[in-house]
Amino acid sequence: MRDRISAVVATGLMLAGCSGSPGEPRANDAWIRLPAVAGRPAAAYVTITGGREATQLKTMQVPAARLVELHRTSAKGGMMSMDPVDAIDVPAGGTVKLAPGGDHAMLFDLEPALKAGGTTKMTLMFDHAPAIELEAKLVAPGGSAP
Numbered sequence: 020m021r022d023r024i025s026a027v028v029a030t031g032l033m034l035a036g037c038s039g040s041p042g043e044p045r046a047n048d049a050w051i052r053l054p055a056v057a058g059r060p061a062a063a064y065v066t067i068t069g070g071r072e073a074t075q076l077k078t079m080q081v082p083a084a085r086l087v088e089l090h091r092t093s094a095k096g097g098m099m100s101m102d103p104v105d106a107i108d109v110p111a112g113g114t115v116k117l118a119p120g121g122d123h124a125m126l127f128d129l130e131p132a133l134k135a136g137g138t139t140k141m142t143l144m145f146d147h148a149p150a151i152e153l154e155a156k157l158v159a160p161g162g163s164a165p
């Protein structure tokens with residue numbers, strides 16, 4: 020029984036470590052900043068490297084959240100605001116960084132049991148490219164990239 024559990028854990032780690040084959044988009048450094056007040060949305064970030072062909076990040080699935088929206092941050096009249104977007108472009112061979120102050124995913128109704136220092140599963144869904152599943156590190160409210 021114990022052997023079986025460690026085999027499952029090892030498979031999970033392999034999936035997280037080698038996302039995508041050559042030519043397909045890759046992703047790494049996923050993290051989620053937990054909300055300062057329980058019930059407020061959390062923000063999720065990840066770095067995506069485009070494959071041989073341009074694609075788009077269409078959605079992100081986080082089972083620990085009820086709803087995920089892709090957001091773009093922009094400055095309007097000196098004020099920072101953010102708006103939902105349908106997709107985020109991933110150029111061929113380019114690097115797209117979802118990061119504080121820029122594009123990000125907003126997670127609504129995040130599982131309150133999630134604690135800083137832990138991880139949770141995140142799946143990136145692309146247009147005409149395989150989905151990528153990885154573990155996102157959980158960071159305390161106000162914390163910066165791990």
Ligand SMILES: [Cu+2]
Nearest residue numbers: 090101124125
């Ligand atoms: Cu947002």
